[in-house]
Amino acid sequence: MTPRPVRVLTALLIATAAATVVVEVLNFWYAPERGVGFAVRTGWALVRTLGWLILIFQVRRARATAKPLSLILTMTTLFAVGRLIVPSSGRPPLPGLISFGVLALLCLTVVVLLHRHPGIDAHLIHQPRRPVLTREGLSLREAPPSDPWVLTARLASFSYSPLMLVPALTAVGTLRHRPEWTLAVILWILAGIAVSYVALLSAYFIGRGSHRARAALTSTTLAVLAFDLPLCGILLGEDGLIRDGAPLVVAAAITGYALRRAAHTPARVAV
Template sequence: MNGGGRSFADLVRFERPPPPTPASRRLRRLLLLTAIATVAVDVINLQYSAEAGFGLGVRTFWAVLRAIGFLFLMREVRYGRLTARPLGLILAVTTVFASARLVQPKEGDFLPRLPVVAGLVVVVALCSAVVWQLFRSPGIDEHLTRRKPRRVVAPWVLTARVAALSYSALMFVPCAVALATLFDTPRLRPEIAVPLVVSWFVLGLVIGLVAGIISFVTLFGHGWARLLLALISAFVLLVQPTLCYLLLGVDGLIRDGTPMVIAALVCLYGLARSRESPPRESPSA
């Protein structure tokens, strides 16, 4: 029995990935290697870390989650989805900074130990290779564009949505680190620091919910949704670095503020580019 041109069998049918290509196999192997290297480098960083506590635990947990993200990205590549590109870009950038958060110099020295530096260089090289493959490899481009999407959406709109979906997580991690400093040596007086940390946490919840909804609406080509998402991006671009500097200092501004700045700029760039290539109507079945 058909309803709306689609049968019940079509609705419950599992999506099958397209046949793999040599390029997609190479990229998936690279992603698996990157996931393993991310965990290995985090373990090395912990071995040489002189700092312990809740803040370091949060940053370590966040860094390890990147390995799971790369495994999910492997699935996106396997199914030939265009979302693999923006997801891979955001994941690669935040992975580099997540690993850099754990890098600490030797006591009384400017640079960390050699194994730590070597591990970070490996992570940067692997993440750079992933981004290059996703955006510059003709074989991957053919693999990601050969299947017909259910809804035709401008690729830059997908890029903006994926970047916006990362806002909440990028706010929660430094917020948790700032919470730990309240029980140790806060940079600000408690009557100022506590309301700021609470406000940071609430903002993370609200931004995550609103950005998720608005970025979904942008997939349908609504100009007002694109404008609202741009305003949200500009807001986090200003607020996140400010809170990082006030509660975590210059170190927190660089380690925790920079990923948000990059994600927000990617979202704004994607929104700007999507105006040049608006989504086309899906062909009728």
């Protein structure tokens, strides 16, 4: 039977996913203008809502990735929804501010429960069983626990690609007034796609204790910041730098901190 704290957490996650949709609908309703940038950011916010459904599944299945995923989802949700609430000029609508406050409270409550509640922590310690070939034949064994800092670095680095593609696609709408930046925007989009493969390969070898993979992901993080932030500032202005650059900076900081902590943790060998 599912423990009561887990059931409460699941209900909060469902409420958070629903609140995210409500806030996005209110933003769309009150938005003074609906250009390309607004459409891209709203689409990304809606797609990211599916992440909360994945988190519900992982909590129910007692997956260790639930903790870092909740941290990444909270960070991206608050930035993505918050940047839709604040208009380019004027004051944000009161209903939007109230709904954002409720959403922020739900997100923070979810993170605190996942990281601090002993009952939920005990629930997430359980590891899934997997088939292992032994001398006696095929049997089920408990999978070795994963380093939570490695999982955090993996998930945080996986967010680089969408956090780059959102401003890059938003910048497409500015090219009719600044066609000389067309090649830069194309390279921006290609870089956003390529970094997903680099993060995937690095994350795989980091899980096996590779020091080179940690160095490669650190270098990739710095390169992503050096490439993305100037383009955000040039093509999207100061507003775009805050709206689109800040989430990437936070994701990079989480990745760097997690890599540093993982470097001091002995690698676990699967048996």
